[in-house]
Amino acid sequence: MKSDASPILELRNVTTLFPTRRGDVRAVDAVNLALYPGQILGLVGESGCGKSTVLLSILGLIASPGRIDAGEILFDGRDLSKLPTSELRKIRGKEIAMIFQDPLSTLNPVFTVGEQIRESLRLHNMIGGGRLWPFDRARTAREKQRVLEVMAEVGIPAPEARYRAYPHQFSGGMQQRALIAIGLACNPKVLLADEPTTALDVTIQAQIVALMQRINREHGTGIILVTHDLGLAAEFCDHIAVMYAGRIVEIGRTDDVIERPQHPYTEGLLRCIPDIGRRRPIEPIMGNVPDLADLGPGCAFAPRCPVAQPICTHSFFRLQPVSGEESDAAAQRSGEVHMARCLRLTNYILPDASAQTNGGVP
Amino acid sequence: MRLVKITERLLAAIPLMLGVAIIVFLFMRMTPGDPVDIMMGQSGAVTAGEIERLRSEFNLDKPLHEQLLLFLGGVARGDLGNSFQRQQPVTRLIAERLPATIELALGALIFGLLVAFPIGVISAVKQNSAIDRLSMAGAFLGISMPSFWLGILLIMLFSVNLKWLPVQGRIGSDIQLQVVTGFYTIDSILTGNWPAFISSLRHLILPSITLGAAVAAIIARVLRSSLLEILRSDYVKLARAKGASETRTVMKHALRNAMIPTVTVLGLQVGVLLGGNMIVEAVFGWPGLGRLVVDAIFNRDFPLVQGAVMVYALTFILANLIVDVLYTYLNPKIEM
Incomplete structure (x- = not known):
């Protein structure tokens, strides 16, 4: 199926920099990703690993002085990273929409929820009617009709009454539904979801996930889901890319990544998922995310890695196919080919790594 | 709803204004310096009888609580009294300015x-x-x-x-x-x-x-x-x-x-x-x-x-x- 379709959104060697006093911070470092129509791609990692920055880079929303330093972001045959802002604005919200993490702080407190959803339609002139005359009652009424449809679709009960409500009058789950409605209003081809369930109760989380799955199925909307929850990604995504310190360390089909993780970081994340059935103790990954301004030349995970070798701290490893076979770059970016970035996949002849506990981690 | 609240707030201003009236009345009386002395100092030669006459005209010879009640009574009727100096109603002087x-x-x-x-x-x-x-x-x-x-x-x-x-x-x-x-x-x-x-x-x-x-x-x-x-x-x-x-x-x-x-x-x-x-x-x-x-x-x-x-x-x-x-x-x- 993937061989004949072309990706709807493709990132090639995208690098996003933030200049600081201590030098440039590469929040996103040569990231390759591809999203095919109707697919869900998970971007997983701890806070500060650059996964949200990937999403903001796609929409050109990196706050100055940060910038996209290299690479291409291909959407619909165009490189978004090179588009002028005026052109990019036509894509934001209409072709590619974004859902943020904290729904309460993301909704504007002084406008009604309905108005905020309707604004998406108005900005992209989705309903049509004169662009110059903002007080067109009939047009507003048509837009409102569409807003009510979207509100009903995302499961906001009594949309007519909720249209006039303010964000603070909504519960957390309803706020997130409203945010999804804002994203969905223009029927975008791609939905970028930045930790959409993190701020919610567990029961509400499940509802929101189900809603996003339905949108994906019914509209064929491609979704990039950013989350720190590998368990959520496993349930929800077709492919998973694991990020660490701005780089993708492992990417593949969900089954491959979950069942046969190749990178020690992925293994660590999997061991962090609580398992109600088996009641085994959680094994945390020791240590913290490294300081991005102060990365060594080697594998960024080496200081926390239970199987690290001396060579890991000063050798750079490429992301390479787990099978060792050559494969085509497009398939690699999409995650069809299981890839990882680790010494264990290179041709170095190792002493029995798994038998040693080298990282100083018990 | 808003109108009701506004009316409520305006009514609540009445006791506030009463408090202001009492406080400013007392503070003025506590300030050193006598209005009649100042007026007389400006106009030159005066007799003791003249001073007495002015004091009683301004009600300054009455006990403090009586003066206060007279003042508050006037306020309630919308009458702020006459200016000592200008001999005109205070309300008119203020309305002009x-x-x-x-x-x-x-x-x-x-x-x-x-x-x-x-x-x-x-x-x-x-x-x-x-x-x-x-x-x-x-x-x-x-x-x-x-x-x-x-x-x-x-x-x-x-x-x-x-x-x-x-x-x-x-x-x-x-x-x-x-x-x-x-x-x-x-x-x-x-x-x-x-x-x-x-x-x-x-x-x-x-x-x-x-x-x-x-x-x-x-x-x-x-x-x-x-x-x-x-x-x-x-x-x-x-x-x-x-x-x-x-x-x-x-x-x-x-x-x-x-x-x-x-x-x-x-x-x-x-x-x-x-x-x-x-x-x-x-x-x-x-x-x-x-x-x-x-x-x-x-x-x-x-x-x-x-x-x-x-x-x-x-x-x-x-x-x-x-x-x-x-x-x-x-x-x-x-x-x-």
């Missing part, structure tokens, strides 16, 4: 807002740019510069040297204007008297700038800092992600939120504009309430001071009420 003070305060407010909004918005959007630094230095100057000094500088430049604007007064001495409301700009429009309108506007410019400079500076700074915070907020990020232009993002999504703290500060400034303009009125020969009150204080003209303080208190209460009403429109989370 209050429009001038309010007109100047409004002029200063309009000037302040016209200056503060563009500066606050631009310096927030272009944070740390040359424009931002220059504006904030200007705002610092606006806050620190004493108003009499600024007023004199403006008069020297625009009135004396350039001769663009009049030196003092509310209206040209050669112009006849039929007074309707006491607001000269409004009166001249009502009577269709355009020369008077132009003249009163020209007279209003320099005092308004002098009085409004500090307001402009304070509001610009508050607006800038609240906008800066809001421009980093998630909902501004969402507005951009929806495809809103930068102008729309700032002017619609951010500014409306930044108005909330700004209006609070503005409400406090209105009190300053009405009650803190004695110096500006003196510099520009502006026949407002401020100068009348200063004179009355020096002369221990109890009824006039009491009346003026009550008017100040009332305008302050009203200004705060207006701010609170505005607030409910700006911030849907707040109900009155």
Whole structure:
């Protein structure tokens, strides 16, 4: 199926920099990703690993002085990273929409929820009617009709009454539904979801996930889901890319990544998922995310890695196919080919790594 | 609903005003200096009988509590008594002067807002740019510069040297204007008297700038800092992600939120504009309430001071009420 379709959104060697006093911070470092129509791609990692920055880079929303330093972001045959802002604005919200993490702080407190959803339609002139005359009652009424449809679709009960409500009058789950409605209003081809369930109760989380799955199925909307929850990604995504310190360390089909993780970081994340059935103790990954301004030349995970070798701290490893076979770059970016970035996949002849506990981690 | 709340607030102002009346009455009596002595000192030779006569005319010979009751009784009937010095009803004296003070305060407010909004918005959007630094230095100057000094500088430049604007007064001495409301700009429009309108506007410019400079500076700074915070907020990020232009993002999504703290500060400034303009009125020969009150204080003209303080208190209460009403429109989370 993937061989004949072309990706709807493709990132090639995208690098996003933030200049600081201590030098440039590469929040996103040569990231390759591809999203095919109707697919869900998970971007997983701890806070500060650059996964949200990937999403903001796609929409050109990196706050100055940060910038996209290299690479291409291909959407619909165009490189978004090179588009002028005026052109990019036509894509934001209409072709590619974004859902943020904290729904309460993301909704504007002084406008009604309905108005905020309707604004998406108005900005992209989705309903049509004169662009110059903002007080067109009939047009507003048509837009409102569409807003009510979207509100009903995302499961906001009594949309007519909720249209006039303010964000603070909504519960957390309803706020997130409203945010999804804002994203969905223009029927975008791609939905970028930045930790959409993190701020919610567990029961509400499940509802929101189900809603996003339905949108994906019914509209064929491609979704990039950013989350720190590998368990959520496993349930929800077709492919998973694991990020660490701005780089993708492992990417593949969900089954491959979950069942046969190749990178020690992925293994660590999997061991962090609580398992109600088996009641085994959680094994945390020791240590913290490294300081991005102060990365060594080697594998960024080496200081926390239970199987690290001396060579890991000063050798750079490429992301390479787990099978060792050559494969085509497009398939690699999409995650069809299981890839990882680790010494264990290179041709170095190792002493029995798994038998040693080298990282100083018990 | 809103109307009910407003009425409630106005009714709640009554005990407040009663408190103000009692306090100002007592404070005036506690101030050293006797009104009759001061009057007599000014008029020269007097007899003891004359002093007695004046004391009883002003009710100063009665016990304090009786004086207070007489005063409060008058207040309840809308009668603030007669000025000791001027021998005229206090209400009329205040009514003559209050429009001038309010007109100047409004002029200063309009000037302040016209200056503060563009500066606050631009310096927030272009944070740390040359424009931002220059504006904030200007705002610092606006806050620190004493108003009499600024007023004199403006008069020297625009009135004396350039001769663009009049030196003092509310209206040209050669112009006849039929007074309707006491607001000269409004009166001249009502009577269709355009020369008077132009003249009163020209007279209003320099005092308004002098009085409004500090307001402009304070509001610009508050607006800038609240906008800066809001421009980093998630909902501004969402507005951009929806495809809103930068102008729309700032002017619609951010500014409306930044108005909330700004209006609070503005409400406090209105009190300053009405009650803190004695110096500006003196510099520009502006026949407002401020100068009348200063004179009355020096002369221990109890009824006039009491009346003026009550008017100040009332305008302050009203200004705060207006701010609170505005607030409910700006911030849907707040109900009155």
